Amino acid sequence: QKEVEQNSGPLSVPEGAIASLNCTYSDRVSQSFFWYRQYSGKSPELIMSIYSNGDKEDGRFTAQLNKASQYVSLLIRDSQPSDSATYLCAVDGSYIPTFGRGTSLIVHP
Amino acid sequence: DTGVSQDPRHKITKRGQNVTFRCDPISEHNRLYWYRQTLGQGPEFLTYFQNEAQLEKSRLLSDRFSAERPKGSFSTLEIQRTEQGDSAMYLCASRSEERTADTQYFGPGTRLTVL
Numbered sequence: 112q113k114e115v116e117q118n119s120g121p122l123s124v125p126e127g128a129i130a131s132l133n134c135t136y137s138d139r140v141s142q143s144f145f146w147y148r149q150y151s152g153k154s155p156e157l158i159m160s161i162y163s164n165g166d167k168e169d170g171r172f173t174a175q176l177n178k179a180s181q182y183v184s185l186l187i188r189d190s191q192p193s194d195s196a197t198y199l200c201a202v203d204g205s206y207i208p209t210f211g212r213g214t215s216l217i218v219h220p
Numbered sequence: 221d222t223g224v225s226q227d228p229r230h231k232i233t234k235r236g237q238n239v240t241f242r243c244d245p246i247s248e249h250n251r252l253y254w255y256r257q258t259l260g261q262g263p264e265f266l267t268y269f270q271n272e273a274q275l276e277k278s279r280l281l282s283d284r285f286s287a288e289r290p291k292g293s294f295s296t297l298e299i300q301r302t303e304q305g306d307s308a309m310y311l312c313a314s315r316s317e318e319r320t321a322d323t324q325y326f327g328p329g330t331r332l333t334v335l
Contacts, residue, residue: 115262119260143322145324147326153328153329154309154311154326154327154328154329155263155311155326156222156326157222157323157324157325157326160322160323162322199262199263201262201324203322206251206268206275206315207265207268207276208253208265208324209265210255210262210263210264211262212260212261212262213262
């Protein structure tokens with residue numbers, strides 16, 4: 112049973128702060144890792160994908176992958192109220208992604 | 221807009237009725253996925269296609285569910301004899317082939333309510 116674990120939150124941060132979202136996974140052969148943002152009532156929106164160990168930056172977002180520790184994280188710098196949403200981690204090793212339950216992020220002014 | 225479209229966006233039906241949903245993926249993507257999502261949960265895998273071939277189907281999927289992707293283009297998901305427990309958001313996702321540019325994009329979803 113492939114598992115992806117996320118803290119359901121909510122994670123509350125002040126505007127302008129760094130939000131750190133974490134995800135652990137059980138399947139060691141996983142090769143592709145995705146972070147999605149999902150607003151209430153909407154479908155998931157792809158933010159970042161990462162495939163190799165280390166950091167990948169895109170604007171205010173940085174994804175970090177550590178395959179040895181089976182850990183992937185997402186940092187959001189200069190958090191804005193519009194970043195308030197649920198963030199889903201997805202992990203894939205066989206073209207069938209497994210999703211976590213998501214972490215709810217609240218950015219308060 | 222991700223380029224993945226789904227129809228209808230909302231469906232209300234009575235228990236026992238059949239429903240069919242359609243998904244049109246990004247044209248150059250040959251992998252197409254169906255997921256189901258309920259409140260507070262992540263998307264749950266249902267089935268996926270590579271071109272017209274259905275390569276995998278979740279063991280959790282009852283035989284009331286069937287999916288097709290004729291000609292490797294659009295896909296349909298049919299639920300027969302709907303039950304109240306089928307109420308959920310049904311998501312379609314389209315995925316590129318290349319590992320080095322591996323991306324999966326979701327459509328807007330079809331929200332099903334079974335009365």
